[in-house]
Amino acid sequence: MNDVSDPIIEIRHLHTRFGDAVVHDDVNLVVLRGEIFALAGSSGCGKSTLLREIIQLQQPESGSIKVFGCEVQGMRSDQATIMRRRMGVMFERGALFSALTVAENVGMPLREHTNLSSELIDEIAAIKIALVGLPDSAGAKYPAELSGGMRKRAALARAIALDPELLILDEPTAGLDPLSANSLDELVRHLKELLGLTILMITHDIDLLWGVADRVAILGDGHVLGEGTMEELSKSDHPMVRAYFYGPRGRAAWEQTWNQK
Amino acid sequence: MSASTLAPKAEANLEKTHEAAIMRCSGEWTLRAIPPLERHIAQLAWPASGAVIIESTAVTALDSVGAWLIFRTLRQLERMGLNVTIRGLCPEYQALLQLIQTHASGERAPGLLRHSFLNRFGRIVWRHVDEFNGLLAFLGEIVVAMLRALAHPSRIRWRAVLYNLQIAGFNALPIVGLLAFLIGVVVAFQGSVQLVRYGANIFVADLVGLSILREMAPLLTAIIVAGRSGSAYAAQIGTMKVTEEIDALRTIGVSPMELLVLPKMLALLVALPLLTVYADILGVLGGMIVAKTQLNVGFADFLDRFDDAVKVSSFLVGLGKAPVFAAIIVLVGCFQGFRVSGSADSVGHQTTVSVVQAIFLVIVFDALFSVIFSWLKI
Numbered sequence: 001m002n003d004v005s006d007p008i009i010e011i012r013h014l015h016t017r018f019g020d021a022v023v024h025d026d027v028n029l030v031v032l033r034g035e036i037f038a039l040a041g042s043s044g045c046g047k048s049t050l051l052r053e054i055i056q057l058q059q060p061e062s063g064s065i066k067v068f069g070c071e072v073q074g075m076r077s078d079q080a081t082i083m084r085r086r087m088g089v090m091f092e093r094g095a096l097f098s099a100l101t102v103a104e105n106v107g108m109p110l111r112e113h114t115n116l117s118s119e120l121i122d123e124i125a126a127i128k129i130a131l132v133g134l135p136d137s138a139g140a141k142y143p144a145e146l147s148g149g150m151r152k153r154a155a156l157a158r159a160i161a162l163d164p165e166l167l168i169l170d171e172p173t174a175g176l177d178p179l180s181a182n183s184l185d186e187l188v189r190h191l192k193e194l195l196g197l198t199i200l201m202i203t204h205d206i207d208l209l210w211g212v213a214d215r216v217a218i219l220g221d222g223h224v225l226g227e228g229t230m231e232e233l234s235k236s237d238h239p240m241v242r243a244y245f246y247g248p249r250g251r252a253a254w255e256q257t258w259n260q261k
Numbered sequence: 262m263s264a265s266t267l268a269p270k271a272e273a274n275l276e277k278t279h280e281a282a283i284m285r286c287s288g289e290w291t292l293r294a295i296p297p298l299e300r301h302i303a304q305l306a307w308p309a310s311g312a313v314i315i316e317s318t319a320v321t322a323l324d325s326v327g328a329w330l331i332f333r334t335l336r337q338l339e340r341m342g343l344n345v346t347i348r349g350l351c352p353e354y355q356a357l358l359q360l361i362q363t364h365a366s367g368e369r370a371p372g373l374l375r376h377s378f379l380n381r382f383g384r385i386v387w388r389h390v391d392e393f394n395g396l397l398a399f400l401g402e403i404v405v406a407m408l409r410a411l412a413h414p415s416r417i418r419w420r421a422v423l424y425n426l427q428i429a430g431f432n433a434l435p436i437v438g439l440l441a442f443l444i445g446v447v448v449a450f451q452g453s454v455q456l457v458r459y460g461a462n463i464f465v466a467d468l469v470g471l472s473i474l475r476e477m478a479p480l481l482t483a484i485i486v487a488g489r490s491g492s493a494y495a496a497q498i499g500t501m502k503v504t505e506e507i508d509a510l511r512t513i514g515v516s517p518m519e520l521l522v523l524p525k526m527l528a529l530l531v532a533l534p535l536l537t538v539y540a541d542i543l544g545v546l547g548g549m550i551v552a553k554t555q556l557n558v559g560f561a562d563f564l565d566r567f568d569d570a571v572k573v574s575s576f577l578v579g580l581g582k583a584p585v586f587a588a589i590i591v592l593v594g595c596f597q598g599f600r601v602s603g604s605a606d607s608v609g610h611q612t613t614v615s616v617v618q619a620i621f622l623v624i625v626f627d628a629l630f631s632v633i634f635s636w637l638k639i
Contacts, residue, residue, distance in 0.1 A: 098603060098604030098605050098606060098607075099604055099605070099606040114292060114295075114296055115296050116295065116296050116299060117299060117300075120299055120330075120333075123329065123333065124325075124326055124329055127325065127329055127361060127364055127365060128325070130364035130365070131325070131360070131364050142603070142604065143603075143604075144602065144603025144604055145603075160325075162292060163291065163292050163324035163325055163326055194356060194357055194360050195324065195325060195357070196353075
């Protein structure tokens with residue numbers, strides 16, 4: 001069952017459009033178990049739409065999306081609930097419930113989906129909060145009292161509350177200072193190794209692409225412009241992919257990685 | 262594909278072998294299988310002293326919840342003075358257990374702090390005093406802003422004033438008119454029963470005229486507007502505060518007071534008196550219709566008596582209260598809007614508070630006016 005080449009997400013011939021605007025025109029992607037897969041591409045290329053379609057917040061026009069081997073479109077609601085339990089989602093702006101404390105936020109999926117004692121739930125919430133590198137005192141605080149970086153960590157703690165097999169991160173480092181972004185990079189890698197997660201993330205952060213992602217797909221014009229490891233992609237001759245890599249920021253990140261090796 | 266593939270049946274076991282000191286863990290120690298195990302562990306009878314060996318070769322899956330449960334059990338046993346060793350855990354799971362161990366500093370997520378009664382009482386008193394101070398400071402700011410606007414009338418945002426005049430004034434005409442009419446009908450009806458008994462039918466004009474013009478119309482209009490517009494002010498400003506639009510306005514150099522509060526104040530200072538006059542008219546109309554149908558007092562007789570019974574001062578007393586009520590509604594609505602902090606919950610709370618406080622203050626001031634007018638013998 002835990003075969004390494006076992007696909008967790010399989011997207012075939014996906015088409016999406018909003019009115020006249022075509023967002024996805026035959027998108028094909030496979031995310032394998034145990035890898036960190038990153039979706040990159042310029043703003044408005046349909047990354048977030050694709051993510052929303054995978055987590056069933058939006059319907060594509062045609063094509064198939066399989067998660068854990070099951071077609072998500074037209075899935076019965078009880079199956080969808082089971083599937084949602086197996087994945088954790090961290091939204092770009094955290095989406096923490098503002099009326100609950102951080103500990104309550106993290107404990108909420110556990111309270112909803114399991115019948116553990118509330119004592120054990122509080123303990124698990126505390127350990128998840130510690131795992132993402134927040135101080136103990138953060139648990140009793142409300143999201144509004146936290147800084148942006150801490151809010152992202154708290155959102156991550158909530159996403160991993162149910163020990164999901166698949167973790168979906170929308171722009172995990174957007175809006176963070178470089179130091180916090182670096183430590184979040186490490187955190188993601190660390191969690192993946194220890195908890196055996198599969199991670200799908202959307203990111204613009206070229207450092208994150210070089211440093212963390214196992215494989216990367218670049219979206220543009222409604223297609224997948226390139227897919228593979230960063231080394232493979234950096235040899236691509238597609239102009240938009242090259243622009244992504246050989247712009248000034250891309251070059252700096254590339255040199256940095258090169259120097260480290 | 263069936264649901265069963267999505268959620269494979271999971272089982273975690275912990276059994277005591279006949280040698281009392283060895284515990285054998287097996288199966289999937291994951292979130293899916295943990296809940297019964299938690300209860301099972303709590304009921305286990307551990308030896309009073311000596312060594313316990315936890316044998317975990319047969320654990321086929323372990324997630325962080327399972328690891329926590331193992332760690333928690335270990336810790337509990339160690340606290341009981343037992344010597345615990347764990348044996349046969351594969352390296353990956355060992356690493357996970359290690360991770361949990363290094364992060365397990367706190368016992369549990371601290372809940373909300375609980376305060377003593379006196380402490381809570383003090384906080385509540387302080388909060389109200391603080392709020393009252395804030396309200397006075399806000400009133401001061403509005404007055405300063407209004408004086409500044411009077412000095413430079415060109416800086417008043419007339420478009421926003423007219424917009425607010427339409428929203429808070431013109432759009433409120435149907436509801437205010439209908440309710441004023443009904444109140445007029447009710448007052449006349451209640452009075453008519455008594456008046457017929459004394460054959461004093463014509464005095465229905467005094468009754469309706471004085472009660473509607475002096476009290477009912479201004480109060481009713483103010484309460485409807487507080488519910489309609491006061492809440493909208495609080496919610497609008499509160500939401501703008503949450504989305505940091507207020508901060509954005511300040512950084513652009515636009516005073517939120519000038520853009521958001523002043524137009525509302527100017528608009529309602531005009532709209533509420535006008536609405537009150539409108540409510541006066543429809544309230545009296547309601548009374549006239551009841552007078553004609555129930556008391557056989559025709560429109561002409563009614564208006565004749567009305568002219569004698571109700572002095573202009575009564576009308577002005579009612580009308581004079583309207584601007585004060587308007588100021589209260591805008592003041593409280595906007596003030597509560599600015600007090601919103603951070604969360605969506607807070608917007609709802611402050612909106613409710615704004616309506617309750619505005620209506621409360623309107624009625625308190627109405628009572629004060631009654632006392633003052635009776636002193637002045639108006």
